[in-house]
Amino acid sequence: MSTVADKLANKSSHRTSAKQVRLRLVYIDFWSAVKLSFLAAVAISIVTVVTYFLVYLVIQTTGLIGKVDEFFQSVTDGASITQFVGLPQVMAFAAVVAILNLVVVTVMGAVVAGIYNLAVKVTGGLLVGFTSN
Numbered sequence: 001m002s003t004v005a006d007k008l009a010n011k012s013s014h015r016t017s018a019k020q021v022r023l024r025l026v027y028i029d030f031w032s033a034v035k036l037s038f039l040a041a042v043a044i045s046i047v048t049v050v051t052y053f054l055v056y057l058v059i060q061t062t063g064l065i066g067k068v069d070e071f072f073q074s075v076t077d078g079a080s081i082t083q084f085v086g087l088p089q090v091m092a093f094a095a096v097v098a099i100l101n102l103v104v105v106t107v108m109g110a111v112v113a114g115i116y117n118l119a120v121k122v123t124g125g126l127l128v129g130f131t132s133n
Contacts, residue, residue, distance in 0.1 A: 019132040026125035028113045037109020044105060045098035052094035056087060 059065055065085055072081040 021130045023128050024125035025128055026120050028116050030113055033113030034110045038106045041102045041105035045102050048098045049094045056090045
């Protein structure tokens with residue numbers, strides 16, 4: 001007598017042939033591309049702000065800002081660079097860069113989707129293959 005486990009083992013040993021499908025990508029939805037590029041831009045913006053913060057902390061901890069401030073004071077008439085390079089100024093600059101990145105990456109996602117949709121009319125689209133493995 002065979003058990004259910006034996007039947008399942010015999011059934012799983014049969015190798016089915018992989019089915020392949022070839023499709024053409026002939027259209028990218030504009031608003032879907034904008035939404036996806038916006039989400040990517042938000043992730044990039046968060047990484048940008050965190051990176052600026054961590055780099056500032058490393059530079060502050062190593063004392064590099066103090067050395068640069070001493071050099072700057074020796075070159076100028078005693079003006080201090082620390083009033084321009086503090087944590088609030090660095091984070092404000094990081095926020096400005098992150099907002100600009102957000103806008104630029106979102107717009108570039110929309111532009112790339114539009115260019116692809118125009119290029120498909122000439123090239124016929126991108127051929128994509130899928131298998132059932």
